[in-house]
Amino acid sequence: MAEQEQFLRHAMESYGGAVYRLALCRMQNVEDAEDVYQDVFLRLLSEQRQDWKGEHMKAWLLRATLNRCADIYRFRLRRPVLALDEVPELAGPVDSGAAELWDAVARLPEKQRTVMHLHYAEGYQTEEIAVMLNVPPATVRTRLHRARLALKNLLGGIDDEKQVSEPDRAYSSARQPY
């Protein structure tokens, strides 16, 4: 029991933020994100693997998060968007630029929003996202491209990805051009 709790605490301390943010981004609903978070970490316990290495656990958790989010995808004629100031436990005040960026990403179609989040928030490369989503890398690149185009329109005046990602060395070193 103590070992299990320690394992779970460590996993949540290390990767809980990434799981919660992805769930929140995907579900746009705090209660749903919390449900996903709990389910994903409970499932982690059932994995009973002893060989978690490096980022493998994080990748597993994020994939489990996406699967769980898809499970509880709810049909809504108009999908509500979660405002940034409705997010609990937000460190620091919300400035209008951040709120606008959050809102713009939230309004992206789900598939674009997911790759956008994994790439820009979690720093995954195209190929890594492709493996995670089980789609070809070209599909991920297309979704990212469309997401950027959509954000350009939503935010008005962004003429390339740099407004979102610059100056982030990790992304400029990506193997595939965007």
Add this chain to the structure above:
Amino acid sequence: MKNKYQNLTERIQVPASLTDQVLLAAARQNTHTTQNGVNSMKKKNGSILRMALCAAAALVLITGAAMFAMTRPETIPDGLDTLAGQSGPVKPAQPATSTAQVFSLTAYAAGLGTQYPAGEDGSLAMGSGSGMYWLERDGFFTGSLFRVTGENIQTVSLSLDRGGLYSYRILHDLTAEQQQEIREAQGRNELAPASIDQDDNGVWSFQEMIPFENTLTVNYDQDMWYGLWKSGITFEDDPQKENQINIDAFDGGLLSVIVTFTDGTEQTNTYHLHTGKLRTAAGPDGSLIPLPELAGENESYIYGVYAVLEQ
């Protein structure tokens, strides 16, 4: 250096209470597993039987009246075709002709309990939208609900020649412990992951939905709704298009309802299902409710299923 979006998202922190909640759930799950001598986390969602029986077992605590049965022949092992609390399998009575007993179907809006008016010929409009759930794992719950209504009904048998059916009810006044039971059942893939909702008065409720194949025989429960369900989901970028494509899977279907009464007599009604843009009327609360007829051009409509009683 980080990008703007990363800077933004990293400000979002996991609520401290959520960490405690997960640890508590894990501890409870561990206790439950140990007590039962099985590793419940290894259960797969292949057995709807297990899902429904566990749901029944868990939720009998909540309502004290989990009296439903299901028919899913390929998943029901021998000897398990009875219900918790029942003395034997639910079987329709021997056919007999009923002259005094009658039943009918009444359509409702899921979650709201609003009753939809039937046509003079017994036809029903089963709208969609309210109470509709798309679950990648569990399929498409249409929110097109109906109840069997009548006097002295003993059992109800439903069959549909395409898609499937599900039972639906709302569990009210859930305690924290009951909510946790539901979450754990959902975590074990034993319950469809509908949300646990809290109303303005702080009362928690849960929409329990249990899918079946296309046949179902149950002891009569006047509070139970049934709905149209299909496995698999067609995903489109346009939600409205998604809705219509999935609803249209029921177009041309035949729904047979056989009711046995306490006196042993039996009545069968067959409904022909059609889908399309249903004409609407204003409901008591001002919302639009569907009528069992197609809308004219330029009229407001609700896309849904309507069922015409075979005369």
